[in-house]
Structures are given as structure tokens and as C-alpha cells.
Amino acid sequence: MLATRTTCQLALLAFFLFGARVTNAQRARGELRIEARDPQGAPLAPVAELVSEANQFRQTFQAGADGRYVVQDLPFGVYRLSLNAEGFPAWSKCAPKCRSVSP
Secondary structure (H helix, E strand, O other), X not given: OHHHHHHHHHHHHHHHHHHHXXXXXXXXXXXXXXXXXXXXXXXXXXXXXXXXXXXXXXXXXXXXXXOEXXXXXXXXXXXXXXXXXOOOOOEEEEOOOEOOOOO
């Protein structure tokens, strides 16, 4: 009886230790995927800037020739995305809120 109880306690301890390790592995980060195209659907390679005043985050980048770019490892928050492509007016808008998938 004592051996069964000790085994059960060790199993519970292992479960809690493993569970704590899994929750520490979660990160409070997200990503933003961008695809820029002209009115006819041809890809654009704009120079872009992503800014969050609250997070003190600022990143400037150039989209690829296919018009795509992925900004990774973003802290959760609200961002403003600005795009500038040659021959087109500058564009700026608040990006959707970068937040956790789970509630």
C-alpha cells in the first residue's frame, strides 16, 4: 500500500513538473504577414515601416519581389503599418491587433 501511494505521489510530482515546463515554453509574441499588390493584382515590393508607440517598437523593411513579407517575433499590441511603393501614393493604416490566439 505504501509503495502504491509513493508511486502515485511521484507520478503527480512528475506531472506537475512537466506541466510547468510546458507553460513556460509559451511566448507572448506574434507575427504579421503582409502581401502588397497593385490594382491589377501585380505584386509590389514596397518599403514598409511597422511602428508601435506602446511597445516602443519600430522596424523598417522591404517586401520581396513577390510583394510578401513576414514580420516575426512581435510583442502583442497595436501597430501602424506604412507602405511606400514607387509610382503609388503612400499608404498608412493601423494593423489588426497582434494578440494571443488563445483567450
